[in-house]
Amino acid sequence: MQFLADSHGCAGWSGEMAGRIRAFDWSLTELGPLDTWSKSLSSAVQLMLASPLPMVMLWGQSGYMIYNDAYSKFAGGRHPYLLGSAVELGWPEVAEFNRNVVDTCLAGGTLSYRNKVLVLLRDGVPEDVWLDLYYSPVADDDGRPAGVMAMVVETTERVISERRRQAAEDAYRADNERVRLALNAGALLGSFVWDIKTNVLSGDERFVRTFSYPPGQDLQNLSQEIAESRIHPDDRGWVQERVAMSVETGEPYNVEYRVRRPDGSYLWVLASGCCEFDEQGEAFRFPGVLIDIHERKTAEESLLKFTRNLEQRVADEVEARLAAEEQLRQSQKLEAIGGLTGGVAHDFNNLLQVIAGNLHLLARHEPDNANVQRRVSASIAAVERGAKLSSQLLAFARRQPLSPAVFTLRQIFDGLAELLLRALGETLQVHMTAPEDSWSVFVDRNQLENAILNLAINARDALQGEGRIDLCAENIVLDRRFCAGKGIAAGDYVRVSVADTGIGMPPQVLAQAFEPFFTTKADGQGTGLGLSMVFGFVKQSGGHIEIASDVGQGTRVQLYFPRTLRAAPSETPAPDVSQRGGHERILVVEDNEAVRVSVVELLREEGYQILTATNGDVAMQMLLEGLAVDLIFTDVVMPGLIKSSDLAAWAKVQEPPVAVLFTSGHTRDIISRNHQLSPDTHLLSKPYNPEALRKMVRTVLND
Missing domain, CATH: 3.30.450.20 (PAS domain)
Known part of the structure; x- marks a missing residue:
């Protein structure tokens, strides 16, 4: 074949x-x-x-x-x-x-x-x-x-160029038509007669006014020197040449030139005439008229200027288009990588949850065994590092669940000041500015603070312990040209800038800065996920991120978040969840057996009555058969026809409503929109420790 x-x-x-x-x-x-x-x-x-x-x-x-x-x-x-x-x-x-x-x-x-x-x-x-x-x-x-x-x-460029050219030609023809109509209406600037035999120039009053002759000038004997002096120096030789040719050959005299006005400006005129010859064939008389063509010449100059600039404008538009296409290709590449990294998060976090749950149970069962406690602590620390890595992957892949709120960047800077001082050290100068009337944004505050802190730490490393870091928030209006190819709409934005005067990055490093696991740091000093996480968070929040850097000059990262007109919510005190355990009945819905076993044991140790279901289909059947529970604790992503969101919808319409707590390592937008959780949705992200589980369960039951 x-x-x-x-x-x-x-x-x-x-x-x-x-x-x-x-x-x-x-x-x-x-x-x-x-x-x-x-x-x-x-x-x-x-x-x-x-x-x-x-x-x-x-x-x-x-x-x-x-x-x-x-x-x-x-x-x-x-x-x-x-x-x-x-x-x-x-x-x-x-x-x-x-x-x-x-x-x-x-x-x-x-x-x-x-x-x-x-x-x-x-x-x-x-x-x-x-x-x-x-x-x-x-x-x-x-x-x-x-x-x-x-x-x-x-043929887009050709069509657009042709339309622009046609529009310019239409304007030119319209100007010519206006000149013709003006001439028909008597747009004459005067008439003249040159008596060649006696070399005497005569003219009418309009001719005298056009050439700015002195008052009281004899119309029948006009100074030719005065007339010549009024002609623009660049045009004078051309006029004399055309007059001589007409006298020599008898050709019609038509010449355009500029005449100086009393205020020093120049007026475009058309001189039209014809040399007359006697019976012996000798030139003896040269009559003519002056016509005002200033508007037409102005239109011609505008057209010429437009034509000269058209090619440059087309080139600029093509260059802008190519730049936008390159940005789109880069965005699509990062999107593809993000889809790959986000896809493994759910199973990875389930594995971490199994390990973490059993480690915490082991620590509880062996409270007096120092060797067990030491090794469990070391293993739990490793699990937490794995969880952080998974969280960074989800942030880059734009799959992390967000809890957006309304606030200003001034509030963020006020809250970060002390934390940045501790994280960056006293040897660096940190300069933070935000306008008093800073616009509000609607994003996840914790994630934004983490992003700014991450960028500030990168700046610290680039400064190698000495120098200045500038954190700036600005209200800014972005136009359509700036937004082209960036995936954002024109309008009001808040720009957050983090700039340093450090070592900077060469172009080849800058081109890969947002790619996951790319780092120039030594082994063990960075995962290469910091900028990737910031990139994913900003894009998931509907914003845009740019980075500029020059070797030896420093680096500037700029985050753009759309302005929100939502009202900021009033602050309410956090609920008291210090109470431990309870007697309530909880239905645990989890398809992973190892995760289910560990969470059931953790909750039973808190005193709760626990029932289990392997998926949403089994859970819904139990509930429809009359099972009464106080809380449904369900994984988000499970096999079967009934999704976790269906269980939540059923619980919401009961009388009284049944509390629901979701858990997952990757929500896949089943309970969120663009991975943004609504205020009444409770999510405990995997992997979690017993304390986090206890507090969240108690919080949801107390609501």
Whole structure:
């Protein structure tokens, strides 16, 4: 079969996309494995790959996409994910248009569009895109249409440039029309006659006023020196040359030049005339008129300036577009890494919970065994380090559950001042500024404080113990141009800056700063998750983060959070949860047996009555059969039809309502929106210790 594919031309394919097509698992699509492709399909792919124009083939009724290198550039951030996907899934915003294309060409028809405008998502924003599109059917080995060959050439820049040029030309023609109408209405600046035989110049009063002759000047004998002195020095030679040519050849005299006004400014005029000759063919008289063309010349200069700047503006727009696309690609790369790291968090935290629960139980059962207590303490410390690592991974992956609240950055800075002093040491200067009228934000305060502290510690390490760290909060308005490609909308923001004057970072290090596990510190001095955690938290909070650094000049990290107009809640005293244990009945819903066993033992030691269920389906059946409980303590992510959110919804409508406490190492947005918990949702994150379990259970039961 490999010989068959080679004979169809597969071996002759070249280019980046040829490699991607060979590596793709086509058995998951209707096309089947590559070595079973028909000769017509392989030949069409070879033809497409050899084309320098953007081309894409839509194969089968679903329109599975195969494209060349040029089309991959047009696809932007969607490449390489478009390869092998159905066209309606790859371009969902124009699904109906593409469905008509596939149906028409598979029926044997062809389609073509010139400067077709489509609304495509670019950088997450709908944008008008103009395209030249050509569609034709591709036959299978039996001669029946089996696919569509599409040629896609983007003409957006050309269309926009042409529209701007047309608008400028329209404005120019309008100005010319206004000049013509002005002339018809009598926009003359005067008339003159030059008697060549006697070398005498005469004119009317308007001519005299235009050239600023002295008052009382004889209109029949005007000084030619005065007239010449009023002409702009750069135009004087040109005027004299045109007059001499008209006298010598008899050609009509039409020349544009500038005349100085009394205030020193210049007026554009058109001098129009014709030399008259006597019967002997000698020039004897030169009459003419002056016409005001100042508005037209001003319009022409504006058009010339516009034309000269147009290319630069187009270049600037292209550069901005490329920068936005690069930011999008970087964001997509970090998003892919985040999805991978977040996916393992749930199982990892369950393992940590099993270890932590059994260690705490062992410590309780052997209170007098010093060796056991010492080894348990060391093991619990390791579990806590693992939990911190998992929390940082979830922060980078934007999967950590957040509890946002309304506050100002001035409040944050006031609360952090003493902590920063202890964490950074007295040898560093820490300068903190925030406006008195600082706008409010709606984010998780603990996570924001951790992010600022993390950045400040990075700055301390970069300063190597000496120097200054600046923490600044500002109210700022971001425009659309700044926000392009950053995943945020224009509007009001609060910017938090952490800057140092330390060693800085070279470009190659700066490019990887947000990637997880990347660090320039020595082994044991950093995990490489600090900036990754800050990046994930800011993005999950609907904000944006930027970092700038120069070797030897220092580093500045800027966090942007959208302004909120929500009212800040009134402060209420924290509930007293000092009471230990209780007699209430608790239903523990946990699919992991090891976790379930340890938590049941911990709760029973507190005096609670414990019932268990292995998943949501079993728990709901027990509750519907009349089981009365005071609290449902349930894992968030479990197998089965009934989710933990369904149990909570059932508990909420009971009379009286049944308290619910969730626990998880990764909520996957089952009980949250964008991993942000509502105020009435209680979550105990894994892994937890007995004290945290006791306090949270008591808090929820006391509500």
